[in-house]
Amino acid sequence: MNKLTNRTARALGAGLLALAAPAALVAPVVPAAAAQSTKMEEAVKALRAISTMRASFxxxxxxxxxxxxxxxxxxxxxxxFEYQKDVPVLIVSDGSRLTMLDYEVNQKQVWPIKNSPLGALLQPDGDISKYGTLMPTNHPGVTSVRIRDPKHPEYGTMTMIFERKASAPGGMQLAGWVSVDSQNKMTRIDLTNQRYGMDIGNGTFMFKDVRARTKR
Structure with a gap:
């Protein structure tokens, strides 16, 4: 079991959980120009167009x-988020709560996602324009949106990256994101093999509790 990769996996959970802050605390950002407004609208449209998705990360x-x-x-x-077999960490949201399970040390952390920046990714009416601001990119086909609560830097930031792709829902594909916690620790998620619109049963989002009794 690779303890270094386990710590790396936990960093994602820490980054996501740090972003589970009430959205009411996040100041709205008003785009400064029409071009920026259009890009933000495209990103919002792309997220809202996703019903189901599978990807490798x-x-x-x-x-x-x-x-x-x-x-x-x-x-x-x-x-x-299900990790490679040698990393005993699982991250699941059941629709209202985000849970990180660490089976190696038998620990669980649970946070609400409703009305949070992460909720902008998961909720059908999520509007990242309420929580984020456009960031500069070096490619016209790439849109980058940073989600941050300026009043609470301890929550960290999450920067979502979209790439223009005609076959993706809304014409923009979620390519990944970068999270940075309050200690300036960065975790990057790159998505590949994105697939949309398939049937995913609710059982996919169930899990074995770390507190469950184990057989001897």
Missing amino acids: TQTDRSGQQVRGTMALKRPGKIR
């Missing part, structure tokens, strides 16, 4: 350590 921490896994998304509110 690569998670990279600031030291370059990587772990891989698969992601399943079902809106409203459900997401699952």
